[in-house]
Amino acid sequence: MGEGLEGVGLVTGGEGSAVKAAILAATLALASHSGNNSPGYAYVMEPSMRRSLAFFLALVVAMPLAPAFAQADLRTEGDVAKAQSAYEAEVPVNSQSESDRPGALARALGAVLGKVSGDRGVMSRPGVSQALRGAPGYVENYDYRQDQGTSRTGAPTFRTVLVARFRQSDVDGLIAALGLPVWPLPRPKPVLWLAIDDGSGPRLVGVAQANAARSVLDRAIERGYRLGLPGGAAAEQVLAGAIWRKDTAAVARASAKYSPPMQLIGKLYRNDAGWTADWVFVDNGNVLSSWTSSDADARRAMAAGADGAADALVKRYAKRVDSGVPGVYRAVITGIGSADDYLRVSAALQGVSVVRSIRPVSANGDRMEVDLELLTGISGLNRMLGDNSPLVPVSVPTEGPIILENEHAEYRLK
Known part of the structure; x- marks a missing residue:
């Protein structure tokens, strides 16, 4: 048949060429996922498996698949659909x-x-x-x-x-x-100390002027957190000068009555091409980051403040879940009793985004071996498979990009 595809020749006698082609295509489904037809891959398929596979292929072609999700319940009058959480x-x-x-x-x-x-x-x-x-x-x-x-x-x-x-x-x-x-929840709500000079001198943006800072407030929500504004009392209005001088200590002292002890300090002013904003992000008295944003549109120059603050918070507080080391892993799958089961295995693995390629190694009896190239380790693959997958993990190998001799992950087809 094809080079290095020992066992495929078992599709013989009396069955139409179209059925043969269909069975061959399904038998090679795993190999085609990786685009690898190299020699050395062995396939063994019983006659009964070929017959059930031909029937299953016809059934699959005729059966459309539809995702299951639902529209939200009807709202009462006055309610407006709006994203409220990080999810x-x-x-x-x-x-x-x-x-x-x-x-x-x-x-x-x-x-x-x-x-x-x-x-x-x-x-x-x-x-x-x-x-x-x-x-x-x-x-x-x-x-x-x-x-x-x-x-x-x-x-x-x-x-x-x-x-x-x-x-x-x-x-x-x-x-x-x-x-x-x-980025763990709940997340802090830093205080935004923003002064704007449109040519008439710097002025502090307080709660009453929230619309003036709408772009940076909304951008923070898009990044998954919120910014607060100071009350804007007369005693706080004088802080516009401290903001202009980048006196972060003075701003932090004034912000002590607010919680948490985090401040996003920014000054927005005109330049020849539009607007420039200078930013400093302070966490408990420590400067985590400082940056400058410029744009012809003042709203976009302001919005960059929320991005810089989010980046600083993520760098300091985000945690990475150990999902294993990317690489190639050998997997043994047992419990295969029919050609339909081969298709179930193929569909389960091809539907997982961390699987970059699937290279069949051998198939014999109720057992098959494949090499899986993964973006994460086996633990990441198992998380993606989830509880509803037909593949149930039985054993997990040492995480690493090198296949150790006689070591493999084992799955049982349920």
Whole structure:
């Protein structure tokens, strides 16, 4: 048949070529996942397994698969769908159609991974984009909101927003399996001490002027935490000068009546190209980070303050769950009694985003061996498989990128 595919020739006599091709394709499903047809892979398939496989292939073609998730319960009058926690996200959509929903849920899950991990570059991490394809399977519920605004010309504008909530336990398991950091909850609410000079001198932004700082407050929520504003009493207004001088000690003393002892200190002023903001983030009297942001739009220059504070908090407080060492691991799978079982194994492994490639080694009786190239270790794979997987872990090898002689992970097909 094909080079190095000993055993495939068992598909013989009396069965149509189309059935033979179907059986061969399914038999090689695991190999095709890795794109490897190299010699040395052995396959053994009983005649009864070939017959059941042909039937199963026809059944699979005829059976559509649909993710199970539900729209949120109907709201009472006046309620508005809104993301409230780190496990909820809002994304704009073109419509409420079913065709638009999977992509929107993928973007929403990406936003949730960013909030829970605190990593704003999470979308570029290995395995994340593949995992987002299964976003509908993580959804607890979803709803829609219609936002109305006004264009620059004064005409009304409308925007449809999908609000999705994901199951916390599933998201936590995904983050652990992907080896992402976890920014623990509950999170602190730093005090934002922001002074703005639009040309008439620096002025402190207090609670009464919250709309002036809306972009930085909203950006903090998008990053998974919140910022507070000082009351803005007369005694605090004089701190605009201290902010301008970057006198962090004076600001920290004034902020002592607020909790926690964290301050995001910023000054926003005009420049030739637009606006510049200078930032300092202080935690319990210690400067964790300082940075500058510039933009033609004052709102974007301000929003960068929330990003810098989040990055500083994540660097200091986020923890990474041990999900093992990336590499190639040998896995032995037992309990295979039919060709249908081979397909179940193939589907279970191909559906896990931490599996980069699957290289079949051998199959004999109710046992098969494969080499799995993993983005994380076996522990990360097992987290991704979860309790509902047909593969049940039996033994786990030493974590590491090198396959030790006679050492393997073992799974039982249930």
